[in-house]
Amino acid sequence: xxxxxxxxxxxxxxxxxxxxxxxxxxLDHGVTAISMQDIxxxxxxxxxxxxxxxxxxxxxxxxxxxxxxxxxxxxxxxxLKSATDGLRAIRILWDSYLGFFAESPxxxxxxxxxxxxxxxxxxAKEDDVGVEADRPESKIRRLIVRxxxxxxxxxxxxxxxxxxxxxRIILMITTAIIDDxxxxxxxxxxxxxxxxxxxxxxxILLRGMAASSTERSLLSLSPQ
Amino acid sequence: xxxxxxxxxxxxxxxxxxxxxxxxxxLDHGVTAISMQDIxxxxxxxxxxxxxxxxxxxxxxxxxxxxxxxxxxxxxxxxLKSATDGLRAIRILWDSYLGFFAESPxxxxxxxxxxxxxxxxxxAKEDDVGVEADRPESKIRRLIVRxxxxxxxxxxxxxxxxxxxxxRIILMITTAIIDDxxxxxxxxxxxxxxxxxxxxxxxILLRGMAASSTERSLLSLSPQ
Amino acid sequence: xxxxxxxxxxxxxxxxxxxxxxxxxxLDHGVTAISMQDIxxxxxxxxxxxxxxxxxxxxxxxxxxxxxxxxxxxxxxxxLKSATDGLRAIRILWDSYLGFFAESPxxxxxxxxxxxxxxxxxxAKEDDVGVEADRPESKIRRLIVRxxxxxxxxxxxxxxxxxxxxxRIILMITTAIIDDxxxxxxxxxxxxxxxxxxxxxxxILLRGMAASSTERSLLSLSPQ
Amino acid sequence: xxxxxxxxxxxxxxxxxxxxxxxxxxLDHGVTAISMQDIxxxxxxxxxxxxxxxxxxxxxxxxxxxxxxxxxxxxxxxxLKSATDGLRAIRILWDSYLGFFAESPxxxxxxxxxxxxxxxxxxAKEDDVGVEADRPESKIRRLIVRxxxxxxxxxxxxxxxxxxxxxRIILMITTAIIDDxxxxxxxxxxxxxxxxxxxxxxxILLRGMAASSTERSLLSLSPQ
DNA sequence: TATGAATGAGATTTCATTCAT
DNA sequence: CATGAATGAAATCTCATTCAT
Numbered sequence: 001x002x003x004x005x006x007x008x009x010x011x012x013x014x015x016x017x018x019x020x021x022x023x024x025x026x027l028d029h030g031v032t033a034i035s036m037q038d039i040x041x042x043x044x045x046x047x048x049x050x051x052x053x054x055x056x057x058x059x060x061x062x063x064x065x066x067x068x069x070x071x072x073x074x075x076x077x078x079x080l081k082s083a084t085d086g087l088r089a090i091r092i093l094w095d096s097y098l099g100f101f102a103e104s105p106x107x108x109x110x111x112x113x114x115x116x117x118x119x120x121x122x123x124a125k126e127d128d129v130g131v132e133a134d135r136p137e138s139k140i141r142r143l144i145v146r147x148x149x150x151x152x153x154x155x156x157x158x159x160x161x162x163x164x165x166x167x168r169i170i171l172m173i174t175t176a177i178i179d180d181x182x183x184x185x186x187x188x189x190x191x192x193x194x195x196x197x198x199x200x201x202x203x204i205l206l207r208g209m210a211a212s213s214t215e216r217s218l219l220s221l222s223p224q
Numbered sequence: 225x226x227x228x229x230x231x232x233x234x235x236x237x238x239x240x241x242x243x244x245x246x247x248x249x250x251l252d253h254g255v256t257a258i259s260m261q262d263i264x265x266x267x268x269x270x271x272x273x274x275x276x277x278x279x280x281x282x283x284x285x286x287x288x289x290x291x292x293x294x295x296x297x298x299x300x301x302x303x304l305k306s307a308t309d310g311l312r313a314i315r316i317l318w319d320s321y322l323g324f325f326a327e328s329p330x331x332x333x334x335x336x337x338x339x340x341x342x343x344x345x346x347x348a349k350e351d352d353v354g355v356e357a358d359r360p361e362s363k364i365r366r367l368i369v370r371x372x373x374x375x376x377x378x379x380x381x382x383x384x385x386x387x388x389x390x391x392r393i394i395l396m397i398t399t400a401i402i403d404d405x406x407x408x409x410x411x412x413x414x415x416x417x418x419x420x421x422x423x424x425x426x427x428i429l430l431r432g433m434a435a436s437s438t439e440r441s442l443l444s445l446s447p448q
Numbered sequence: 449x450x451x452x453x454x455x456x457x458x459x460x461x462x463x464x465x466x467x468x469x470x471x472x473x474x475l476d477h478g479v480t481a482i483s484m485q486d487i488x489x490x491x492x493x494x495x496x497x498x499x500x501x502x503x504x505x506x507x508x509x510x511x512x513x514x515x516x517x518x519x520x521x522x523x524x525x526x527x528l529k530s531a532t533d534g535l536r537a538i539r540i541l542w543d544s545y546l547g548f549f550a551e552s553p554x555x556x557x558x559x560x561x562x563x564x565x566x567x568x569x570x571x572a573k574e575d576d577v578g579v580e581a582d583r584p585e586s587k588i589r590r591l592i593v594r595x596x597x598x599x600x601x602x603x604x605x606x607x608x609x610x611x612x613x614x615x616r617i618i619l620m621i622t623t624a625i626i627d628d629x630x631x632x633x634x635x636x637x638x639x640x641x642x643x644x645x646x647x648x649x650x651x652i653l654l655r656g657m658a659a660s661s662t663e664r665s666l667l668s669l670s671p672q
Numbered sequence: 673x674x675x676x677x678x679x680x681x682x683x684x685x686x687x688x689x690x691x692x693x694x695x696x697x698x699l700d701h702g703v704t705a706i707s708m709q710d711i712x713x714x715x716x717x718x719x720x721x722x723x724x725x726x727x728x729x730x731x732x733x734x735x736x737x738x739x740x741x742x743x744x745x746x747x748x749x750x751x752l753k754s755a756t757d758g759l760r761a762i763r764i765l766w767d768s769y770l771g772f773f774a775e776s777p778x779x780x781x782x783x784x785x786x787x788x789x790x791x792x793x794x795x796a797k798e799d800d801v802g803v804e805a806d807r808p809e810s811k812i813r814r815l816i817v818r819x820x821x822x823x824x825x826x827x828x829x830x831x832x833x834x835x836x837x838x839x840r841i842i843l844m845i846t847t848a849i850i851d852d853x854x855x856x857x858x859x860x861x862x863x864x865x866x867x868x869x870x871x872x873x874x875x876i877l878l879r880g881m882a883a884s885s886t887e888r889s890l891l892s893l894s895p896q
Numbered sequence: 897t898a899t900g901a902a903t904g905a906g907a908t909t910t911c912a913t914t915c916a917t
Numbered sequence: 918c919a920t921g922a923a924t925g926a927a928a929t930c931t932c933a934t935t936c937a938t
Contacts, residue, residue, distance in 0.1 A: 011897095036933060046899045048935080057933065115339060158431075162424070169401075169425050176400030177393075183342055200386075201393050207382075208432030231921075238922090259907065270924045272910080281908070459918095484912060494920045496914080505912065563787060606879075610872075617849075617873045624848030631790055648834075649841050655830075656880030679900070686901090707928060718903045723930070 015053045018043045019067070022060050023109060028186055031061065031112040058117070065113045068106045069136030073143055075100050086151025087210055087218060093147055094202040094221055097174060098195060108189070110136075111179035141171045157209050170205070177201055239277045242267050243291070246284050247333060252410055255285065255336040282341070289337045292330045293360030297367055299324050310375025311434055311442060317371055318426040318445055321398060322419060332413075334360075335403035365395045381433050394429070401425055463501045466491045467515070470508050471557060476634055479509065479560040506565070513561045516554045517584030521591055523548050534599025535658055535666060541595055542650040542669055545622060546643060556637070558584075559627035589619045605657050618653070625649055687725045690715050691739070694732050695781060700858050703733065703784040730789070737785045740778050741808030745815055747772050758823025759882055759890060765819055766874040766893055769846060770867060780861075782808075783851035813843045829881050842877070849873055 021042035025034045036057055040047040054060045076096040083089035101107050114137070144167040151157030181194045199221050207219050245266040249258045260281055264271045278284045300320040307313035325331050338361065368391040375381035405418045423445050431443050469490035473482045484505055488495040502508045524544040531537035549555050562585070592615040599605030629642045647669050655667050693714040697706045708729055712719045726732045748768040755761035773779050786809065816839040823829035853866045871893050879891050 035931085047933085048899050048901095049897080051934075052897070165421065165424055166428070169421065169428070172400050172404045173397050173425075176396050176403075179400075180396050197389065197393065200389055201397075204390070204393070204432035205428060206432070208428035208430070235921085260909085261907085271908085272924055272926095273922075275909070276922070483910085495912085496920050496922095497918080499913075500918070613869065613872055614876070617869065617876070620848050620852045621845050621873075624844050624851075627848075628844050645837065645841065648837055649845075652838070652841070652880035653876060654880070656876035656878070683900085708930085709928080719929085720903055720905095720931080721901075724901070729929070 011053075014045075018045070018050060018053055018060065019064055023064055023106065026064070026109050026112060027105060031109075031116045061113045061116060064109060065117075066136050068110055069140055071104070072096075072100050072107065073139055076143060080147070083150075085156050086147070086149075086154045087156035087214060089147045089150055090157070090206065090209070091218070091221065093144065094199075094206065097202070098198060098221075101178075101195065101198065102191070107178055108182040110182075111175050112182050114175065115179070137171060137175075141167050144170050151209075156211055156214065158211055161209060166209070173201065173205070238269075242269070242274060242277055242284065243288055247288055247330065250288070250333055250336055251329065255333075255340045285337045285340060288333055289341075289360050292334050293364055295328070296320070296324050296331065297363055300367065304371070307374075309380050310371070310373075310378045311380035311438060313371045313374055314381075314430065314433070315442070315445065317368065318423075318430065321426070322422055322445070325402075325422065326415070326419065331402055332406040334406075335399050336406055338399070339403070361395060361399075365391050368394050375433075380435055380438065382435055385433060390433070397425065397429070459501075462493075466493070466498060466501055466508065467512055471512055471554065474512070474557050474560060475553060479557075479564045509561045509564060512557060513565075514584050516558055517588055519552070520544075520548050520555065521587055524591060528595070531598075533604050534595070534597075534602045535604035535662060537595045537598055538605070538654065538657070539666070539669065541592065542647075542654065545650070546646055546669075549626075549643065549646065550639070553637075555626055556630040559623050559630050562623065563627070585619060585623075589615050592618050599657075604659055604662065606659055609657060614657070621649065621653070686717075690717070690722060690725055690732065691736055695736055695778065698736070698781050698784060699777065703781075703788045733785045733788060736781055737789075737808050740782050741812055743776070744768070744772050744779065745811055748815060752819070755822075757828050758819065758821075758826050759828035759886060761819045761822055762829075762878065762881070763890070763893065765816065766871075766878065769874070770870055770893070773850075773867065773870065774863070777861075779850055780854040782854075783847050784854055786847070787851070809843060809847075813839050816842050823881075828883055828886065830883055833881060838881070845873065845877070 018039065022034070022039045025038055025042055029038075036047050036050055039060070040050055043050070050060070054063070076093060079092050079096055079099075080089055083092050145163050148157065148161060148163035148167055148170075152159070152161055152163055177198050181189055181197075203220055206221070210219060242263065246258070246263050249262055249266055253262075260271050260274055263284070264274055267274070274284070278287070300317060303316050303320055303323075304313055307316050369387050372381065372385060372387035372391055372394075376383070376385055376387055401422055405413060405421075427444055430445070434443060466487065470482070470487045473486055473490055477486075484495050484498055487508070488498055491498070498508070502511070524541065527540050527544055527547075528537055531540050593611050596605065596609060596611035596615055596618075600607070600609055600611055625646055629637055629645075651668055654669070658667060690711065694706070694711045697710055697714055701710075708719050708722055711732070712722055715722070722732070726735070748765060751764050751768055751771075752761055755764050817835050820829065820833060820835035820839055820842075824831070824833055824835055849870055853861060853869075875892055878893070882891060
């Protein structure tokens with residue numbers, strides 16, 4: 001079945017090519033500015049061909065969104081293995097944001113697409129990005145819930161914290177930070193500045209959530 | 225002349241009618257979903273008539289945005305008069321967000337329109353919403369800077385806080401909170417839930433920014 | 449009846465004011481670029497008021513066109529009185545073009561409006577600018593016919609010339625010269641250059657139409 | 673591959689179809705009267721399809737203008753090869769106008785479109801019809817300059833003639849002749865009459881520009 | 897599998913003209 | 918006499934999506 005194998009592989013490659021050029025285009029021009037034509041041109045396919053690989057423009061974006069989120073989750077899960085308590089887990093979460101951002105600019109895509117999908121409620125076509133539970137944000141949110149829960153349980157976080165509620169908030173804020181940066185044209189994005197802004201925010205949140213007994217040194221994030 | 229007066233008043237009323245229906249439509253369907261046709265239909269005017277009152281679609285949105293922001297600023301400034309120190313000023317700021325939100329759902333419009341104007345970098349037409357300094361967000365940001373500066377000076381806030389930097393972050397976060405709620409279809413917005421979510425966020429931020437000497441009771445916001 | 453008189457006079461003055469500002473606007477921005485709104489603004493009337501004095505936009509333009517033409521005709525007729533033969537009459541005609549142009553830039557309006565009315569045939573609303581015989585161009589053409597006929601009769605022009613046919617051609621050419629200059633924005637019109645170009649053209653035409661016996665000195669036009 | 677060939681050819685044919693119906697419509701109703709909708713209807717395409725073949729309405733007009741001019745230039749250049757001196761070259765130029773007009777009524781389109789592009793000064797978008805040097809009129813003007821220069825050099829034209837200046841004038845006049853005819857509704861255009869009018873004009877110009885020594889028989893154009 | 901071709905539906909904006917007051 | 922207000926009709930252009938080949 002070598003032939004079928006190869007065909008499948010090649011198909012997958014073409015699919016990926018589409019996703020890659022789309023990602024690149026979004027990173028360069030922003031999600032609202034690109035059309036199927038643009039993607040087709042960049043991928044060196046015809047517009048019609050795009051529809052052989054994806055059902056719609058939204059499907060392409062949803063895929064990119066999901067892939068980015070999964071990558072971030074995998075990256076973070078890996079690092080979380082070394083966490084010894086809940087507070088340290090949160091620090092690792094922050095570190096992961098900073099680190100992932102440093103290593104992969106993909107993250108900028110995240111909010112752009114999310115905003116595109118959800119630009120303020122619209123006549124919701126229920127299945128847009130898939131069911132609630134599978135939505136990229138949900139996956140990330142569940143990761144954050146786990147981290148918070150751990151902190152609440154081992155007492156390293158403020159007792160008053162409700163993991164579910166706060167996880168939503170954290171997701172919202174981190175998304176906003178990225179969104180904020182992502183609104184700049186690519187060439188204007190100053191990695192150092194963004195990192196700095198992220199870190200300041202995370203430190204405030206860290207201090208705001210840590211149990212009051214927490215040792216001071218654990219309340220600031222080291223410059224990477 | 226009473227007659228000229230009346231004409232002027234009526235004209236103002238029609239202008240307001242346009243703004244009101246536009247606001248209502250945005251609140252119901254989101255900013256991207258509405259067209260000049262929609263506004264015209266709802267206002268029971270012809271499309272052409274809209275252009276008698278506003279130069280362009282963007283002008284309508286900008287007006288709504290600016291008005292909302294100004295109302296919020298006025299509301300907050302008034303309340304800030306009673307602040308006795310920087311920390312209490314911040315608490316009043318949070319209270320103002322909560323109170324303004326409770327009194328006027330207009331606030332949901334804010335981010336929707338802001339995102340519309342600034343949907344991720346684009347070839348910026350410099351004068352879109354007016355010059356930097358006059359932009360609604362800028363005005364609010366300057367208000368926040370003032371509050372923070374006061375707290376830094378009187379020692380009620382963490383020494384490490386940089387008012388300008390943190391003001392940006394706060395604006396970003398508060399905007400995100402509203403944005404987050406605004407993304408829900410109108411009928412799904414549960415005022416209580418949103419309020420609760422806002423308050424939790426503000427409390428984390430408050431704790432994160434307050435000087436460590438701060439008395440515990442000042443670190444939580446009273447349910448309104 | 450002093451009152452009625454005065455009213456009539458005032459009405460006439462307002463009418464003239466409209467024509468004057470319209471003329472000025474056309475001279476500045478070109479006929480296609482101006483709207484009833486522009487005229488109304490400049491005249492400090494409302495758009496509706498314009499319709500009290502003129503039936504339509506076209507009526508305003510037609511009036512301007514007619515007035516300009518009449519002024520030119522009067523100017524030329526006056527000077528033609530001193531012509532001693534047909535050839536000299538033509539020279540005076542040319543001189544009049546040059547002189548009228550020098551004295552009154554109104555002439556630039558002529559073709560702009562004519563082109564507006566007649567931008568290449570359209571579903572002709574027969575009465576647009578009035579009946580054939582009263583049309584400004586017709587009046588000018590008849591003047592030219594008279595001049596040519598005189599030249600043909602006294603033998604100072606080529607015998608082969610058919611006054612009616614050639615009058616049409618001359619009108620066409622002179623119109624074209626003006627049109628050509630009128631296409632430039634007002635501030636770019638170099639009176640000297642235009643005059644020069646007009647003169648060169650007229651000299652060719654003069655030489656082309658004069659009887660071959662004509663004395664050389666009569667074949668060039670003196671620089672004014 | 674024959675298949676690619678065919679596709680290309682068909683595409684070219686459809687493009688031509690659009691140009692042809694546009695030309696036809698312009699010839700029938702004048703350039704200002706037609707809209708993209710009209711062209712689409714006549715070509716039996718949707719409006720959107722037109723934009724697959726041309727970037728804008730202006731692009732369609734520019735193409736027609738350019739093609740017409742190029743055809744005229746080619747036609748004239750070919751015939752100019754047989755010119756033995758400058759005066760005869762000019763006669764050939766006149767003949768070409770007459771002949772081209774007789775063979776192809778397309779020429780009527782020329783001025784209509786030119787006026788559309790240049791309807792009395794406006795804020796010139798520099799690249800409207802292409803750069804100065806490439807503009808259809810410029811090409812024709814350069815052709816005329818060449819012809820005149822030859823006549824000046826071999827003494828068959830009046831010594832006083834300045835080729836550049838006079839070329840502009842000639843272009844202006846010839847354009848005016850065509851323009852004049854083109855303003856008539858198509859069905860009123862009497863080819864014989866127009867030809868006659870053209871010829872009379874050219875004869876005057878010829879006599880006006882020829883050196884005085886020129887033999888009389890060279891000063892009239894034979895009826896074709 | 898790939899694509900060239902086509903399109904429906906919609907967006908914003910402009911302007912001469914009318915009419916009640 | 919003057920006008921504020923309103924509008925119908927049009928114009929250009931864009932884009933995701935479909936379908937026959």
